[in-house]
Amino acid sequence: MDIIITFIITLTYILLLLPYKLSIAADSIHLSQPLTNGKTLVSKDGTFELGFFRPDGNSIKTYLGIWFKNIPVRKVVWVANRANPVNGSKDIMLTVNMTGNLVLTQDDTVVWFTNIQEQALNNNSVAVLLDSGNLVVGNDRQGYLWQSFDYPSDTLLPGMKLGRSLKLGHDWKITSWKSPQDPSPSEFSWGLLHHDNYPEYYIMKGTNIKLSRFGPFNGQNPSGVPEIRYLTTSTDPLQNRYEFVTNKDESFYRYSYNTTNPVISIIVLNQATVFRYVWVEQDQIWRTYRSFPKDKCDTYGLCGAYGNCIIKRGQMCQCIKGFSPKSPQAWTLTDWSGGCVRDKPLSCNNGTQKDGFIKFGGLKVPDTAHASLNETMGLEECRDKCLNNCSCMAYTNSNINGGGSGCVMWFGDLIDIRHFDDGGQDLYIRMPTSMLGTEHRRERRIIIYITIASICGLLLPCLYFVWRVHKKIVDNIKGKLLKWPQRLNIICGVCRGLVYLHQDSRLRIIHRDLKASNILLDQDLNPKISDFGTARTFGGDQTEGNTKRIIGTYGYMAPEYVAKGIFSVKSDVFSFGVLLLEIICGIRNKAYYHTDDNLNLVGQAWTLWKEGRASELIDSNIENSYVVSEVLRCMHVGLLCIQQNPNDRPTMTSVMLMLESEMRLEVPKEPGFFYSNISPDSCLSRSRRDRSLAYDVTFSSFGPR
Template sequence: MKWAPLVIYAKWSKVESEFGDDYSFLLLIGNIVYGVAAIDSVSQTQSISDGKTLVSKGGVFELGFFSLGSTTKRYLGIWYKNIPIDGVVWVANRANPINDSSGILTFTSTGNLELRQNDSVVWSTTYQKQAQNPVAQILDSGNLVIRNEGDTNPDMYLWQSFDYPSDTLLPGMKLGWDLRTGLERKLTSWTSPDDPSLGNFSWGLMLYSYPEFYVMKGTQKYYRTGPWNGLQFSGVSDQIQNQNAMFVSNDEELFYSYTLINNSVTVKVKIINASFQTHVWEKEKEKWRVNIITPGDFCDMYGLCGANAVCSITDSRVCQCLEGFSPKSQQEWNTSNWRQGCIQNEPFHCKDRDVFVKYVGMKVPETTHTWVDENINLDECRARCSNNCSCMAFTNSDIRGAGSGCVLWFGELFDVKESQTGGQDLYIRMSGSEFEQDGHNKSVTIIIATTIAATGAIILFCIFVICRVRRNNAESKVKDNIESQLGDLDLPLFDLLTITTATNNFSLNNKIGQGGFGQVYKGKLADGRDIAVKRLSRGSGQGITEFITEVKLIAKLQHRNLVKLLGCCFQGDEKLLIYEFMVNGSLDSIIFDQVKGKFLDWPQRFHIIFGIARGLVYLHQDSRLRIIHRDLKASNVLLDEKLNPKISDFGMARTFGGEQTEGNTNRIVGTYGYMAPEYAVDGLFSIKSDVFSFGILLLEIICGNKNRALCHGNETLNLVGYAWTLWKEQNALQLIDSSIKDSCVIQEVRRCIHVSLLCVQQYPEDRPTMTSVIQMLGSEMEMVEPKEPGFFPKRISDEENSSSNPNQMTSNDKLTITSLDGR
């Protein structure tokens, strides 16, 4: 049955000669049969031409010719049969597309599979084994295999596409090396979504003594996973869900692979520019959900902290020297240029005179210079390292159970990271004399600190007793007032002692931010949860208003792109809001930082843009009350461990009921640089005010610059004015941040710039809604031309220009307005 169409075509001339014009009826039958009985293989005497396909037996994958986007170039590849978007998983002729539909896949007389365009060979296979009646077959795993007819043993395949991956790792594929043949299996990114030719980034395995995977940008290391420690890769916090992962290392092969526990779920891993991403197909929504993105935070940037330092995204200073080491250049270190790393304070004395400091939950150092013995335990490993004066660190090679095996590091320790989930124990050498001196200093410090703390506690207690009686009445009134306004929100109330303990009494070392009405601190509760505590300024009349507003609003909001309120605390003068802690901090701390900004590539920025837009759609349309944020800006967008954006700070928000869509106020609040003109001048606000702010934020994400004044020719422009000038000159792509030029998708960036200019138009009625914004960002729909933006460039006179520095840049977006009189 499956060969029926081929039989019909093979005997075509005979049919035509016998039946004349009536053969068209038989052609129709042949085509129907071909469609019903899809074939999964071809033999040496058959071929596949453009327009014909092979379909795996279970109907999972399909092989044939395809084009991408608007191009007419044709590629031979494999894609998911029943997934309509982004389904291509393998391409044969990545670097050599066919210009028309003349391509044909056929076997040569010697048994090799060959892709031809007319008389030219576009792509072909070669075998190590002898071909006898070869058959090419597409399997339900997505693997195109060539085997001798009748031989179904996978070990006897003549050739398979799984040995030559494109940009996608499917379940059952091997990523690594066949040491017998020297075959390397690695993923390489596409140049763009419409061009599958080899991109700049690849993901492959380095054959060190302790092997590990790297994402490479050309020949430069960009990110490393850390070595396999028996459970996972040392530096990868999130593992693929619903998977059985394995790493095989023996004399014949060295590879990573995974299979699915639940085969009804469709999962693939792709390298897209600088990151590899786990995609899960959501059948009901008919879309791919990005489940994991790796690298996941800026500490994953290769070599960010240099040698002998550790990177931690939870510390206020990202890079810290290891114990016993100091910055090689203190001046560079103070400017957050850490790549020169750290050097030893004291030389090692070797053997029993040195100590080993235990670091917990670490991505272990780069394994270029390591020694491995899988047959000794940790105590023997420590002895080996201690007796070798060049050994810098050691750990178990396998951390399963009680741990086993031994890894020693020699030379500088490079690219060490503190892992949030995962990682392993690492023992790092420290000079014995340094340790003794450090221990003595710590003891003295502890004694002094304890004495001061005890004395201070007694004094504070006396003051507390005297003042408490006087404050009780006032405190009770404030508390009753707040409680009456908050009503029954079913929100946990934290006591002040719990929060002061969690934040180390609001230590400056715990401070992570500053808002218009107070400061933000990181804390850790007794149960281990990390929290962010917003401490409203004492004595601020506005503070109580914003406190009540924020609690009322955000306690009722539940959306993945809004920060979650865990509880609140009001006691005496203290008014505290307790939020979930966002590991990667605020968006502005990354996109406006020259070092951290390089980590945030375009796919991640585009992901953040969509998340912010979804959060605003919820506020404007899907929540119980229509909510206007009124202070949307980069510092009020927080990023979690997976770089998902969450809108925060609702102290200035206003709610609308029913069909109300706009309002006005004499008390204008917000931040210069993000305010819509009708709000800044006349106090008029609406959902279109937030749209304007979103447009500014969108430009900042693309450009990596704040919306501040800058010089362009003989005009002083803010970012909006500069973008508008470039748009009119048809040079808008000059706006792109240099750190994302290698990773950006030009069509997406151009569309985002277009949308941003639509959002910042002068008049609210011209601006789109956030629902329309999402539709424009996520499709190829036509968009109207933007009109002039809300704030115009100011022309500089020759006198002004001669008396000022033409390179001076002045900021206009850090000032938070608390009160203005609207006209």
């Protein structure tokens, strides 16, 4: 509605200018003011530009397109006449005709036009390039009659819909360029297939060949892309807000920026791969932030029916428990297309023998081409209905939020399943009675084996590692051995470790006691995060927890954790920010006191940053080994991490990109705990804890958490 109001206001302004023969507004054209070669339209805010271009400088083929105006590496985001280029640039013209259509001509021959179905009621139709990059045609009486967002090329911009208008029978689909020099539509597309009201997005070759599948939306994310989470609020400039909508009129996906000062990013289909590109101003390049398919397991149907793709296995295709390869010989030769067959047949509730279901977790659910959706049905009712239908092979919740809701049932073979270490969802697969008891006993044994293996296989080598390197670590930290390149390597290494804990591991892990003494270095000074005695794990959609038992080290703990017992990934981000400042300054936060202002290291860094004197805090031991701007940028990132409000702090994924690129950084807000006279006594009552904090040692007792 806001966009339509803006359009009408702009249109009214343009129409008022017409009688006075003033220059046409730079973002629009109309009946008496066409666009010719050499001229362009520029959106009101200067972000986008429309004009004629040649993708190959040596070619005579000319196209009408839209691109980012102020980015020197031109990325065309929309092309009008993709399938019908103009030869040369002579006598080409874009205008709005008497019927309200936008028409591209050369020598009075129509090359491309908008084909508006609704007849314009007057001759005042205007084409306007909006700040969103959307080229719209309309008038003050009818509003929009046509918009380029309804006819995407290879690029999905914020606000564009990808999906299908059920009401109009129109597909919003992305189609790749044939090559970087040829914008004509290739055979590769990215769009929605609407299966029994349970739509999924696919990358297709032609109209029938599925190359990759994103999985149905499960209330949090597409089932096959767990790292893309449905967001409602965030201040992270790299996290987009995703929206998935399905109703009787339309089904679509779209995204928008989360902040008013976002990182410029676009989503592009390049041949058979979807890329999210981020513009890095300092390096003047488009950098890949994320892509899909991300690995071999995203290849559609790679493991065949009832095959489960596990990327970390030597042989990535594995048959689901209770199934074996249909062709063992082909399977050995890594030809998994034949899939798997059951070890024992189903009884379909024949006589006393009854089938049941075994739950498999962490999965991308199967292709929904032969699935049925009922959003009002609960999981138990869903199970009963599936059990009573001999053709139903699996079921699960359609929405995994809030304990789960809705019912999806699969009929026929289960195709295109993969396993995730982090994310994924439960799937209940039909099994014969003989498999049910065996599986339950086996699960108990596996839990015991994993526990023993974790203790013997991981803990003992870690203790040995600590014993061998501890003296070397202390010497490095206390002495002058660590120059800036080594310190930066430690900073980035710890950051990567936290990204793994927060995002890439199967369960989201909150360390809760990140500090200098819990970072171990090997002989090559590569950092390892240690001491997970106080760590907590989150599963599903859980993002934060609360405890009355505060455990940690004063000087590193986030303010919301100390004051209220609230911990999340942003608690670790705060600790990392303190650690980053300590590495730069060469002194611990709690050991630094500025006597004039009673400030600790965090407080002094904040004060000097505001005064433009932050370089005074850089450790003199790294003199002649660093570039001032690089160190100050790291300090800037550290201040973003220790902001008082956890919602203002970036995620560790964003921190990683900040450290490895020259992307624009936001101005940090006031940090938490920057006065040295703030004591944990007000928050931690037990003297035992107070003593542990004073000596920079973490205290915890044995017991359930």
